[in-house]
Amino acid sequence: MTSSPIVLITGALTGIGRATALAFAREGATVVVSGRREPEGQSLATELQKEGAPAAAFIRADVRHEADVRALVERTVTRFGRLDVAVNNAGTEGATGPITEQSAENYDAIFDTNVRGVLFSLKHQMRAMLAQGSGAIVNLSSVAGLIGFAGASVYAASKHAVEGLTKSAALEGAAAGVRVNAVAPGPIQTDMMERFTGHNADAKAGLLASVPAQRAGTVDEVAQTIVFLASDKAKYLTGQSIAVDGGFTAQ
Numbered sequence: 001m002t003s004s005p006i007v008l009i010t011g012a013l014t015g016i017g018r019a020t021a022l023a024f025a026r027e028g029a030t031v032v033v034s035g036r037r038e039p040e041g042q043s044l045a046t047e048l049q050k051e052g053a054p055a056a057a058f059i060r061a062d063v064r065h066e067a068d069v070r071a072l073v074e075r076t077v078t079r080f081g082r083l084d085v086a087v088n089n090a091g092t093e094g095a096t097g098p099i100t101e102q103s104a105e106n107y108d109a110i111f112d113t114n115v116r117g118v119l120f121s122l123k124h125q126m127r128a129m130l131a132q133g134s135g136a137i138v139n140l141s142s143v144a145g146l147i148g149f150a151g152a153s154v155y156a157a158s159k160h161a162v163e164g165l166t167k168s169a170a171l172e173g174a175a176a177g178v179r180v181n182a183v184a185p186g187p188i189q190t191d192m193m194e195r196f197t198g199h200n201a202d203a204k205a206g207l208l209a210s211v212p213a214q215r216a217g218t219v220d221e222v223a224q225t226i227v228f229l230a231s232d233k234a235k236y237l238t239g240q241s242i243a244v245d246g247g248f249t250a251q
């Protein structure tokens, strides 16, 4: 990785994506943040410019649409000449509830973003990286990509798919110097966790009590792991999923 890598992050306007954009900017990277909301995206780009990434840019993309993702990668490469790091962070938890209550609409909403979005992001990112003979990709999986999750079966299935895409892409990229890994966060203090626990303090406390570390993780704790996986310190690390979960999946 160069000393000022070109870093692309999807779904970067909130939570883990936003923290990751700031972490890369502070490391001196050139960060392209992407998401669906133009004004929020432009204001994040301005913030990143002040935080050490003077060329930071926002490019609008909804990862459910391949054309958006293709244009996002093409515009990044046209503007900056290369793509060194991609973080496929955009994701949705959809509606929670038992399998017996699942709907086709919920399946489509979750899989369109979490699986189709990651697949077509990988497709276009890997084309660029294979052509240049280097690159590192980090996909956002979840502890629900490693173990089952009662009440969140479709989300868990989508994140298990992210694990499969990660390993397969890693195999396809390894000989060409393109690494693909995942991070699998446990409960992290973001809007998603609040939605996941129904904005209910008791439900949230119950979830956190099941974490050996007895607390939620912070967005920065996930961001630092992503920065590490994308760096040359992790040069021989590919096809892996690192759980950032306070011990949750060690139980």
Ligand SMILES: NC(=O)c1ccc[n+]([C@@H]2O[C@H](COP(=O)([O-])OP(=O)(O)OC[C@H]3O[C@@H](n4cnc5c(N)ncnc54)[C@H](O)[C@@H]3O)[C@@H](O)[C@H]2O)c1
Binding pocket: 010, 011, 012, 013, 014, 015, 016, 017, 034, 035, 036, 061, 062, 063, 064, 089, 090, 091, 092, 093, 113, 117, 140, 141, 142, 143, 184, 185, 186, 187, 188, 189, 190, 191, 192, 193
């Ligand atoms: N917070 C947690 O506890 C937790 C745990 C495990 C995994 N994750 C994963 O981490 C990632 C980030 O989640 P977060 O916790 O920061 O939540 P978040 O809701 O703050 O962030 C998700 C972001 O993705 C964006 N997004 C959703 N659909 C999109 C689409 N179709 N196109 C573009 N952007 C889209 C959202 O607008 C949002 O900005 C997700 O993939 C999530 O599944 C989160």
